[in-house]
Amino acid sequence: MTDDVFLRRGRIPGHDGECDVLLADSRVRAIVPSGLVRAPAGAATIDLDGRFVIPGLWDNHVHFTQWSLLRRRIDLGLATSATDLLARLRSTLNALDGAPQAGGVGSIDPLQASSSSATPAAITPLIGYGVRDSLWPDTNALTATLLDTVSGERPVVLSSADLHGCWLNSAALAFYGLRGRPTGRLREDDCFALLRRLDDVPDLEADALVADAARAAARLGVVGVVDLEMRDNLTDWRRRIASGIDSLRVAFGIYSEHLESSIEAGLRTGEVIPDTAGLLTVGPFKIITDGSLNTRTAYCFDEYEGLEGQAHSHGLLTVAPDALLIALERASTSGLTPAVHAIGDHANALALDVFARLGSGGRIEHAQLVSDSDFSRFAELGVTASVQPEHAMDDRDVADRYWNGRTDRAFAFESLRASGAALLLGSDAPVAPLDPWQTMAAAVGRSRDGRPAWHAEQRISAQAALTASTNRLASIGVGMAADLAVVERDPLTSPADDLRAMPVAATFLAGRATHLAL
Missing domain, CATH: 3.10.310.70 (Diaminopimelate Epimerase; Chain A, domain 1)
Structure with missing residues (x-):
């Protein structure tokens, strides 16, 4: 008996003609012009009828337990x-x-x-x-x-x-x-x-909601998340996978309170946790250095309107640069990739300064307001910009008020991309919905609800958005993990509003269907 899957008559965005795709041993084993070869004996054959096959989607910044608990709030x-x-x-x-x-x-x-x-x-x-x-x-x-x-x-x-x-x-x-x-x-x-x-609800209650949320994510073509929940994520996800939650890959974040125990356990970013069916890997070491725009605590060079002359009128810096350097050195020398939360332009500048002193790369989470002179430093220092485009749609009016005169460099995804920075897209769920199609639509269109595009010059291409939502995979290829999504429309040519409501016909994780609506 084989678990091979033969996908007939699919299309790959950006390529002409239909193709057949063989999934075997958890990998993409062949991509050939449609009708050129027969399906292998015993393989499950699925006719895609011209639908589009893309790499499976990742949400690179979620708080999964909080997202799952929302339905109880x-x-x-x-x-x-x-x-x-x-x-x-x-x-x-x-x-x-x-x-x-x-x-x-x-x-x-x-x-709840x-x-x-x-x-x-x-x-x-x-x-x-x-x-x-x-x-x-x-x-x-x-x-x-x-x-x-x-x-x-x-x-x-x-x-x-x-x-x-x-x-x-x-x-x-x-x-x-x-x-x-x-x-x-x-x-x-x-x-x-x-x-x-x-969030400290009984495990059985929380895990049932997590399982529902994971299945909902699979229905959107999601194959993996980077879970930056402020919990003992290793323990949580080991338990969840052991109980049968198997529709997502999870890279789990580590916070300061678990840093030393993680180092003692020999955890290193990218390593697979044993006995989790290959679904659980070590993610980054996360540290928060400033606040947020809506709370007026993102750390900025300029004062916030209405707070002039008050304490913390520039926002809040919650970790000083020297302390940040010590933490990042401890993590990075132990094999854990640093991920620094920085939203305000001053917080981003200080984080980049620390990465320069560190001498190794990592991630900055959010990078919502960046000084003109700092865009190029992301690429120069090997720092990935992990951004959440739907926040720009949620916060455009807030930014116009509190970052007045600076919004040409707010949520500046194209400026980051053009400078050579690697982009990763995510939602920050539950701050925005765990839905990569909404995320990509916001990045590509910079608009929502019929409003004009906000700073249209900061739109990125559909290809750049898709690549940043698939762990940097521009397209499917032979040898890659059989983590795929099948969608009804070409994501590279669909208008942003159509991206936002993209129908997903199937999702495969290691060649196993986690969603099938064909």
């Missing part, structure tokens, strides 16, 4: 002011209080907090996400006292869309032992610490 991303948010929150709380405790209302499940499902309903925290307050007319108005006016005794935690800030009501401050923070506003490391607690 309340989306408040459409709130346009603190007043509007309170009205939405009041409506949700009223629905929950009037619903049976075992199921929530509609898609809302109140048992870090406490156990046995927690009495009166103190079961409600968790909301997606808050974007940077353009609100009453920005900075959201406080614990204001949340208390609608929340009663139920703890409420709301996270910002960028995950760099959160708000708690008084009941939540008490519930999580944070009474010393009377405003209820947490940012950066304090926020991250709380988010980790919210």
Whole structure:
């Protein structure tokens, strides 16, 4: 019995004519003009009917547990002011209080907090996400006292869309032992610490949601993710793969709290973890050096509007350059590729300075605002730009306000590419959806929802976007891993709006179908 797959009558973007593709022993073994050879005996034959075959897609920056848990939380991303948010929150709380405790209302499940499902309903925290307050007319108005006016005794935690800030009501401050923070506003490391607690749900519950999210990703043509969740990702994914979650490859990130134990275990970036069916590999060492645009904590040379003269008016630098160098040296000399979170132009400049001192390459995650003189340094220093194009669509108005006069170098993907920098595309899910087609559409079109292209000069070609979404594979080829996607339209010639809704007919991981709609 063979597990070989023979794909008939497919097309390769950028090439004329139809071809047949043989998948065997987890590899692409042959690509020949269609009809030239017969399918091998016993091979499963699938007629692609002229559909397009591309390398399987990767999302190079996700927080997979948080992305998976979103369906258990309340989306408040459409709130346009603190007043509007309170009205939405009041409506949700009223629905929950009037619903049976075992199921929530509609898609809302109140048992989504870090406490156990046995927690009495009166103190079961409600968790909301997606808050974007940077353009609100009453920005900075959201406080614990204001949340208390609608929340009663139920703890409420709301996270910002960028995950760099959160708000708690008084009941939540008490519930999580944070009474010393009377405003209820947490940012950066304090926020991250709380988010980790919210993600600490029972393994069986979290893994069931992760399995669903992994299958959903496969339906989009995704074969792998770089999971930069702030958890013990090695333990999580070993357990998940052992339990049968097998529709994705995962390269897991390592944070400072796990750096020494990872080094002691001999982990090195790119190595496959034994007994995981080849699905789990060691990813980069991740370190966060500044904040974000929406939270006005990305570290910039210029002050933020409305914060002039105040403490942290330029944003927050959370790791000093000397400390960053020590951490990166420790990681890189042990075989772990550094991945540095830098969003503001000053944070990017300092990170590049450290890479220059380090003498070896790595990744900068986000690179949202870059000084003109720094674009060329990415390529010169061997630093890959790991960027998230959909953020440009989410944040264009925020950038126009808070980075006014500098947006020609914001989310500047073409400037990075033209300088010779290697690009990797991702979503930063749950900040943006785990959907490489939305990611590529944003990179290629720089527009969404019918709006004019924002800084159209920073669009990249469809080929560049596809290559940056497939672990730098421009096209399928003989000998490569049989990680493929089959799509209905040519991604190299489809308009950006069509890319955003690209139908995926099949996904193969090591030659095994993880999604098949043919």
